[in-house]
Amino acid sequence: MRTAYQEQLEALTHVLGEMCELAGTAMSRATQALLQADLAVAEEVIGDAERMTQLSARAEEQSFALLALQAPVAGDLRGVVSGFQIVADADRMGALALHVAKVARRRHPVKALPEEVNGYFAEMGRLAVTLAKSAHEVLETRDPQAALRLQEDDDAMDDLHRHLFTVLMDREWQHGVAAAVDVTLLGRYYERFADHAVLIGRRVVFTATGKTPEQFQNVG
Numbered sequence: 001m002r003t004a005y006q007e008q009l010e011a012l013t014h015v016l017g018e019m020c021e022l023a024g025t026a027m028s029r030a031t032q033a034l035l036q037a038d039l040a041v042a043e044e045v046i047g048d049a050e051r052m053t054q055l056s057a058r059a060e061e062q063s064f065a066l067l068a069l070q071a072p073v074a075g076d077l078r079g080v081v082s083g084f085q086i087v088a089d090a091d092r093m094g095a096l097a098l099h100v101a102k103v104a105r106r107r108h109p110v111k112a113l114p115e116e117v118n119g120y121f122a123e124m125g126r127l128a129v130t131l132a133k134s135a136h137e138v139l140e141t142r143d144p145q146a147a148l149r150l151q152e153d154d155d156a157m158d159d160l161h162r163h164l165f166t167v168l169m170d171r172e173w174q175h176g177v178a179a180a181v182d183v184t185l186l187g188r189y190y191e192r193f194a195d196h197a198v199l200i201g202r203r204v205v206f207t208a209t210g211k212t213p214e215q216f217q218n219v220g
Contacts, residue, residue, distance in 0.1 A: 019090035024132025026097035031125030033104040045101035052094035082203040089196040124190040131197035147201035157194040
């Protein structure tokens with residue numbers, strides 16, 4: 001019974017990791033579409049969204065099977081409950097990448113971003129992909145220390161997000177209301193993508209240690 005549980009849990013972890021990887025790939029390509037006004041790439045991201053839906057459904061089924069058939073307790077139960085939560089986090093990351101691609105498609109053939117903010121979004125895209133990969137890695141390793149380090153990249157994302165508002169509020173902004181709305185929404189999409197990656201890290205800490213990240217850090 002225990003062996004069966006471990007095999008099922010590993011299968012669930014693999015699907016969750018695949019979801020994170022898929023979300024990171026989608027955000028990388030969506031960022032490319034955004035910065036280059038590349039309609040073909042945007043359409044590919046949008047068309048590939050069904051893959052995330054399929055993985056999400058599979059992960060939920062596996063989580064329910066573990067809960068119903070294996071009757072997990074203590075640490076095992078933490079892993080299953082966290083699995084449900086991580087499905088939602090990774091699925092949301094994919095949805096946020098999809099939002100970015102849709103903005104790029106809606107504004108085509110014009111670039112959605114003014115030239116002066118391109119650098120911000122290039123870096124936010126890089127950080128988002130890094131966070132998605134890190135989330136995948138900590139799901140596989142269950143290393144609570146590595147999971148905590150996701151917060152560092154999230155802090156960098158938050159800094160970029162704040163700086164965007166400085167640009168938007170500058171009197172020199174000459175790109176109109178529509179561009180300001182796009183920049184505001186897009187910045188929020190990247191920030192929330194990072195937040196969900198950090199939540200995955202927090203859930204890994206709880207699964208591995210039985211403590212919240214704050215409690216774990218205090219013990220350390």
